[in-house]
Amino acid sequence: MAENAENQVxxxxxxxxxEARLAEVETYLHLDEKRGRVTELERESAAPGFWDDAEAARRTMAELSSARSDVEAVDRAREELADARTALGFAAETDGEEAAEFGAEATELARGLTKTVDELELSSWFTGEFDHGDAIVTIKPGQGGLEAQDWTFMLFKMYMRYCARRGWKVTxxxxxxxxxxxxxxxxxxVEGKDAFGMLRAEAGVHRLxxxxxxxxxxxxxxTFAGVEVIPVLPDDIDIEIAPDDIRVDVYHASGPGGQGVNTTDSAVRVTHLPTGIVVTCQNERSQIQNKAACMAILKARLYELELQKREEALDEIRGPKTEIGFGNQIRSYVLYPYQMVKDLRTGVETGNVDDVLEEGNLDPFVIGYHRWATGNAS
Structure with a gap:
């Protein structure tokens, strides 16, 4: 829906x-097939012995949850559309204050419907192998010295708020x-629906x-900071790492701001000797848990590296590899002498920098990126 003025119905x-956009989404999502798949998976999940193979059961339930979510979202959108048409019809049949109330209701329903259709369209554009899965995000300081380290922390907090807004689980x-x-x-x-597909819009250099x-x-x-986004690999993708190819170091864990996390050597650093890739984890309370988390991230990075070698195309996973500095930024966050956040790829911008940095409202930028990347920009 085009942006309406507050008093425009x-x-x-x-x-x-x-309605036309919603019909296209239903086609992209193969909704009729998906309804049948929901019924089939519900029947499977209710069968005796379903949980005997816990890993297979979890995969089935994850597929069921995703398919059911799409079906329910489209059904809700259809209901919202019908309600908006009804309210608009009442507005045309009445006058005065009553007509204004029905018109406002129709407009509010249409705005909510627009957001729903935006989300459904976005999900339908995710055709990559890992787009609907989880993501691993890394933020590193670039040019700017001490300021870049502070900017890295600001971006970290922004992404924490964005993930919370979307209801994603963050570790x-x-x-x-x-x-x-x-x-x-x-x-x-980040664990949640379409997490990797959404967050890969953020991969690149961010300028403050x-x-x-x-x-x-x-x-x-x-100052500058770089954001890397790679997918969490599904269990059926196995990356073999020889024990002799890694070095494991342990040390005291510490958190942002200087506070201690614990007083034991629980933090783990894993170095992959053939490639020089280094992964560190300190969130968990034990070395075993932190090492397991490190190995999962290392496998994802090695998989990405292999794809890069095969295809010589970095854009598929995290965008071009560039220096984290001048001339390479994907987005600028200007706090002085004026206030503006602008994506340099898509032209999406806002003057409300607090809404982005403090509240984590990144959806306009993420959706704008995917419209641009898929050729669906209006």
Whole structure:
């Protein structure tokens, strides 16, 4: 739906356009087939002995949850569309305050429907092997010295809020405090519907312009941080790692801001000697758990590396590998001398920087990226 002024009522043509988009989504999602699959999986899950093979049962339940979610979302959208048409019809048949109330109801329903259709369209564009699965996100400071470490922490908090908004589960694998300000890096795993598909829009260099909080002369500073997004590999993809190819180090864990996590050597650093890839995890309380988390992340990175060697195309997983500095940013966050967040790929922008950085409202940028990347930008 086109953006309406506060006092402008949604039109029948706009509802027709939403209905057309919804019909396309149903086609992309193969909704009739998906309804049948939901029925089939529900029958399987109710069968005796279903949980005898726990791993297979979990995969079935995950597929059922995803398929059921799509079906229910489309059904709700159809109901919202019908309600909006009804309210708009009442608005046309009445006058005065009553007509205004029905018109406002129709408009509000249409706005909610637009968001629903946006989400369904977005999911239908995810055709990559891992798009509907979980993601591993790593944030690293780039050019800018101490400021870049602070910027890395700001981005980390922004993504934590974004994941919370979407109802995703986050496990922080590694987030060591820097010596003076901010953090040295952050790695976290995100579990939820379409997590990798959504978050791969964030892969790249992020640029911050602001008055330096560490400069006594209060000069403007430009800093950079890089975001890497890779998929969590499904259990049926096995990456073999020879024991002699890794070195495991343990050390005291510490959290962002300098606070201690525990007083034992539970943090683990795994170095893959043939490639030089280093993974650190300190979120869990035991070395065994942290090593397991490290190995999962290492396998995902080795898989990505193998894809890069085979295809010579980095865009499939995390976008082009570039220096984390000037000229390579995908998005700019300007806090001074004016306020604006702008995605340089899509042109999506907002002047409400707090809504992005403090509230984690990244959906306009994420959806805008995928519209642009799939050729569906209006």
């Amino acid at each position: 949604v039109t029948a043509d706009e509802l027709d356009a939403l 922080v694998n590694d987030c060591p405090a820097a010596e003076v300000i901010g953090i040295d890096r952050a790695t976290f795993t 312009v602001r008055i330096s909080p560490t400069d006594a002369k209060k000069r403007r500073q430009t």
